[in-house]
Amino acid sequence: xxxxxxxxxxxxxxxxxxxxxxxxxxxxxxxxxxxxxxxxxxxxxxxxxxxxxxxxxxxxxxxxxxxxxxxxxxxxxxxxxxxxxxxxxxxxxxxxxxxxxxxxxxxxxxxxxxxxxxxxxxxxxxxxxxxxxxxxxxxxxxxxxxxxxxxxx
Amino acid sequence: xxxxxxxxxxxxxxxxxxxxxxxxxxxxxxxxxxxxxxxxxxxxxxxxxxxxxxxxxxxxxxxxxxxxxxxxxxxxxxxxxxxxxxxxxxxxxxxxxxxxxxxxxxxxxxxxxxxxxxxxxxxxxxxxxxxxxxxxxxxxxxxxxxxxxxxxx
DNA sequence: TTAGATGCAAATCTTTTGCAGTGCG
DNA sequence: CGCACTGCAAAAGATTTGCATCTAA
Numbered sequence: 001x002x003x004x005x006x007x008x009x010x011x012x013x014x015x016x017x018x019x020x021x022x023x024x025x026x027x028x029x030x031x032x033x034x035x036x037x038x039x040x041x042x043x044x045x046x047x048x049x050x051x052x053x054x055x056x057x058x059x060x061x062x063x064x065x066x067x068x069x070x071x072x073x074x075x076x077x078x079x080x081x082x083x084x085x086x087x088x089x090x091x092x093x094x095x096x097x098x099x100x101x102x103x104x105x106x107x108x109x110x111x112x113x114x115x116x117x118x119x120x121x122x123x124x125x126x127x128x129x130x131x132x133x134x135x136x137x138x139x140x141x142x143x144x145x146x147x148x149x150x151x152x153x
Numbered sequence: 154x155x156x157x158x159x160x161x162x163x164x165x166x167x168x169x170x171x172x173x174x175x176x177x178x179x180x181x182x183x184x185x186x187x188x189x190x191x192x193x194x195x196x197x198x199x200x201x202x203x204x205x206x207x208x209x210x211x212x213x214x215x216x217x218x219x220x221x222x223x224x225x226x227x228x229x230x231x232x233x234x235x236x237x238x239x240x241x242x243x244x245x246x247x248x249x250x251x252x253x254x255x256x257x258x259x260x261x262x263x264x265x266x267x268x269x270x271x272x273x274x275x276x277x278x279x280x281x282x283x284x285x286x287x288x289x290x291x292x293x294x295x296x297x298x299x300x301x302x303x304x305x306x
Numbered sequence: 307t308t309a310g311a312t313g314c315a316a317a318t319c320t321t322t323t324g325c326a327g328t329g330c331g
Numbered sequence: 332c333g334c335a336c337t338g339c340a341a342a343a344g345a346t347t348t349g350c351a352t353c354t355a356a
Contacts, residue, residue: 024355026311045346060313065346067311081234081289099281108281118271127295128252128261134289136234142280177330177335198321213338218321220336 002040002092010037010091014076021074031056032067033076036091042080042098042107044088080107081136095119097135103144110137155193155245163190163244167229174227184209185220186229189244195233195251195260197241233260234289248272250288256297263290 014033018025031052036043043051049064068089071077080088080098088107095116099108112135119133167186171178184205189196196204202217221242224230233241233251241260248269252261265288272286293301 022310024310026355028312058313062314062347063312081287099283101281102284110281112271114271114274115268118265118267121267127298128254128263128290129293129298130252130290131255131292132290134234134287134291136287136289137281137283137285138287139284140282145280145282175335179330179336181337199319211338215322215339216337 002038007038017074017076021070021076023070023074027056028052028059028063029067029071031059032064033071033091036077036089040090040092040109042088042090048089081134097137099137099139099141101141101144102138103140103147106141108141155191160191170227170229174223174229176223176227180209181205181212181216182220182224184212185217186224186244189230189242193243193245193262195241195243201242234287250290252290252292252294254294254297255291256293256301259294261294 011034014030014037015025018029023029032048035048035051041047045061045064045068048068049059049061052059052064068077068079072079072089076091078090078092080090080100090109092109096109096111097115099110101107115135119135164187167183167190168178171182176182185201188201188204194200198214198217198221201221202212202214205212205217221230221232225232225242229244231243231245233243233253243262245262249262249264250268252263254260268288272288
């Protein structure tokens with residue numbers, strides 16, 4: 001769960017980030033961002049839509065997609081790659097990585113310092129300009145691993 | 154482009170890999186694997202289908218999807234995460250990473266030793282069992298970077 | 307005032323599924 | 332010969348688009 005102070009910091013900088021990105025601060029954008037800022041569950045556009053709808057009943061799923069795309073373009077959110085179907089988003093944008101459970105689909109955060117160190121000194125290969133790096137660890141979360149073990153025994 | 158010797162090695166071990174995986178060696182599977190083994194272009198299921206169809210005109214796209222899924226399950230291929238739409242596959246399964254061009258969508262391979270070193274000593278976080286690690290470097294390939302620069306000047 | 311945003315519905319694209327028929331081992 | 336595999340067509344999801352209508356700056 002996200003620390004209240006961190007949520008506060010995210011919400012506080014939101015208007016500035018929008019201005020810098022040339023995006024208008026609309027109720028829809030604020031609500032989508034606020035929802036994302038308060039969770040570390042890496043929700044899908046669909047889940048975000050469901051949640052935000054409680055406040056803005058007219059919010060359309062298409063708008064959620066558009067807003068998320070814009071946020072992504074301007075670095076306000078991250079999009080987590082998906083060995084599965086629906087995209088996942090994250091308001092945390094500092095150097096961290098993702099644990100994706102192949103069984104239940106849950107996505108967790110992890111910070112691996114040596115990995116960050118290695119990533120920061122990546123040689124620029126053959127003129128390729130690296131803009132973002134994504135590291136996804138796929139496997140089984142502790143619950144699913146325990147379950148698999150139990151089933152086997 | 155893939156070295157002929159490497160293509161040969163891949164094709165040679167294919168029947169054994171199938172047997173070990175409990176998969177029958179069908180013409181469809183052989184053709185799909187052969188196509189993938191001979192390229193490093195990380196083709197989509199659609200592209201694979203188009204290519205293999207020249208030999209097996211009746212091959213259905215659904216079968217391509219099924220076959221790729223099975224190959225993936227048994228480690229014969231990798232699936233590259235997609236900040237875009239369609240999935241991409243790769244018959245190269247040793248420790249390497251991917252460069253994804255945000256402009257043209259091309260996917261290249263890269264080996265970064267220090268990164269492999271860091272990955273090999275990942276602490277098993279909170280009981281999470283890591284089975285695969287995927288590293289994707291997003292940015293601009295040399296051509297697109299040059300183009301962007303030219304457009305700006 | 308007006309460029310940019312939203313909502314809706316339809317379109318598009320990717321992937322999955324059910325099932326009858328086929329073929330590998 | 333039996334069970335796994337394939338092809339087809341239809342379904343299911345996810346995401347995008349066109350356009351008329353609003354609204355933040």
